[in-house]
Amino acid sequence: APPCESLSSSAGWGARAWRCHPPSRALRSWRGRQAAQPLPLSYVVFDGPAPQPPLVFLHGLLGSKGNFRAIARALVQRSGRKVLTVDARNHGESPHSPTMSYEAMSLDVQRLLRRLHIPKCVLVGHSMGGKTAMTLALQRVRACAAAREQPAGCRVWGNCCCLPIPHHMGSSAIGPDKEHKRPSLGVQEGTLGVS
Template sequence: MLRCLRRIRPPCGPRAASGSSAAPPAPLPLSYMVFDGPALQPPLVFLHGLLGSKGNFRAIARALVQRSGRKVLTVDARNHGESPHSPVMSYEAMSLDVQRLLRQLHLPKCVLVGHSMGGKTAMTLALQQPDLVERLVSVDISPTESVTVTDFQAYIAAMRRVSIPARIPRSTARRLAEDQLSPVVQVSAVRQFLLTNLVESEGRYTWRVNLEAISHHLAKIMGFPVFHAPYPGPTLFLAGSDSPYISSEDYPEIERLFPEAEIQYIPGAGHWVHADKSQEFITAICNFLLVP
């Protein structure tokens, strides 16, 4: 019997990114969901991508509990979902947030699985605190700059321009928002993904993601901190064959920072690998966990 428990809560410290002398940002209490499993091995912790939320991995989490027996957590990053907003948005800050959550839940080790922005957060945490990470999975992202392969700057600008009248039915508000997004966000599945962030409060519609902070720090989010010491544990870079986010140009930096890495491409999948090819994604994770 699977149990999905939802909590929002707030104790926590790193092997810092090279060249960083500023005081580390204060970690935030993250919102998360727990999918219980009977196995005693370290749990899987899923970190979503930019403009996503912990709900993106709900079906994947349930399937992985059934296949692996391991407990699975899905987590909202700062400025996303039900987690707190902050003007600070960096991989060092998001890594500290997750470290705080792991210590709060008394988890000495975990398997980190991060998609896109969540993948860079997971890599940062593994490079800062390798003892906390049993294994690492980076989904369709490398430890390099992503500016040239992303449309998120245009998506965020389009979301910030959306204007919806107050006190109208949610279905009407969603349709109006989609109509306003469609000239820029032409793929329907991507529009539906962005619209998961549309929420209503006291009759007014707004975006639950902190678009101002994300927009202000977008260049930092598209980049990656500088590290010298590698993460020595087993690592899987799981990419979509139809996505440009991990290319052969990234291989040297992947090998430098993650010497035990393997790189796998799922045929027919784009950037949202887990949504495009969910069964193949689940099987790849289970194979990496050595699940029989």
């Protein structure tokens, strides 16, 4: 699409409007900017004996590696895989830096994986961690496996894809004391504005 296109005055308010499409930033090279220096990240390894590539969990904004502790333990117990939980730069116990970009966070994760001699892994990210994982995938296309556009069993509503939870990963995997309790009807009414 062209950078900007004119929309007709059929918008109903008689004014001329423009729809602009900024160039995609997803594949734009960032090498022209001064590259960030990778930082040594704080992490926890939950060791498992299985030979499959480890799972690496990346938290969201204002989160920490502790956010995934219960899930990591359950996954090691049930799958035998090694699981890593990582503090991003400027979060938790990782060093702080004035540079805070997805490229910088991706370089941090790549440095950690090289240091731990992990050539292949499964990156699992929430929010900011997910964007970091996607940035890493764009930087290292050869290291990424092709993903199905719609995984088996996936149900789509709007732009959300809902995957079924495997039976061994239900809420009991993290313990009954950690399950989310349904709020009382009064709380629901107040929150949802139901009268």
